[in-house]
Amino acid sequence: KAGVTQTPRYLIKTRGQQVTLSCSPISGHRSVSWYQQTPGQGLQFLFEYFSETQRNKGNFPGRFSGRQFSNSRSEMNVSTLELGDSALYLCASSLTGTDQETQYFGPGTRLLVL
Amino acid sequence: AQKITQTQPGMFVQEKEAVTLDCTYDTSDPSYGLFWYKQPSSGEMIFLIYQGSYDQQNATEGRYSLNFQKARKSANLVISASQLGDSAMYFCAMREIGGNNRLAFGKGNQVVVIP
Numbered sequence: 759k760a761g762v763t764q765t766p767r768y769l770i771k772t773r774g775q776q777v778t779l780s781c782s783p784i785s786g787h788r789s790v791s792w793y794q795q796t797p798g799q800g801l802q803f804l805f806e807y808f809s810e811t812q813r814n815k816g817n818f819p820g821r822f823s824g825r826q827f828s829n830s831r832s833e834m835n836v837s838t839l840e841l842g843d844s845a846l847y848l849c850a851s852s853l854t855g856t857d858q859e860t861q862y863f864g865p866g867t868r869l870l871v872l
Numbered sequence: 873a874q875k876i877t878q879t880q881p882g883m884f885v886q887e888k889e890a891v892t893l894d895c896t897y898d899t900s901d902p903s904y905g906l907f908w909y910k911q912p913s914s915g916e917m918i919f920l921i922y923q924g925s926y927d928q929q930n931a932t933e934g935r936y937s938l939n940f941q942k943a944r945k946s947a948n949l950v951i952s953a954s955q956l957g958d959s960a961m962y963f964c965a966m967r968e969i970g971g972n973n974r975l976a977f978g979k980g981n982q983v984v985v986i987p
Contacts, residue, residue: 789973801963801977814974846915855973858905858924863917 760785762851762864770870776837779867781849783830787862789813789855790832792824795846795866804847807832808855836869844871875899876964876978885954885985892939893949893981895964903969906947908938911980912960920962923947925969954985 792804803816807826824834850861885891908920923931931938939948965975
């Protein structure tokens with residue numbers, strides 16, 4: 759079974775631009791979560807989608823948004839990029855996102871904002 | 873408030889030796905799950921092992937075992953017979969059951985295995 763895939767793997771943008779990252783979960787997984795990883799803040803939860811609905815949200819500004827499609831693929835968007843948005847963005851999937859399920863992560867998208 | 877604490881500095885480990893990575897956590901929820909992930913330099917988070925708060929026995933997965941001490945709120949990872957490919961960052965994470973589906977991560981432990 760294929761793992762979680764994320765595209766693109768690397769991205770360079772300039773301040774003020776917007777960016778869209780994509781995540782395809784493991785087949786059959788319906789919960790998709792997004793995390794931001796930076797050297798200073800570590801790994802922080804952005805949001806989680808299940809059945810095309812945002813079910814949980816972390817403490818990030820409204821510039822960070824996402825969506826999920828009927829095939830469970832998810833995208834996250836960051837508008838008006840800031841230098842501090844430079845990070846590794848990780849996507850994780852699980853079956854239903856409940857109880858003791860393990861979240862399986864993709865390889866991440868490295869975003870550099872100049 | 874930080875829920876997961878990993879305070880060890882970077883570690884050098886001799887190949888074939890065992891290494892223990894410390895993790896303490898803080899929660900008032902009686903039901904929770906603890907996870908360990910490995911992150912090599914490529915960036916992908918690789919799931920290693922899981923321990924549920926109600927599990928009676930310590931979890932084991934191949935060379936990985938979890939030393940779970942519930943009263944002390946600690947969940948240390950033990951890697952036996954270290955291999956060069958074990959060089960990576962290791963993260964401890966917790967999910968509180970019944971809350972939401974977010975994982976709270978520690979800051980990680982850097983492990984370098986030397987031949």
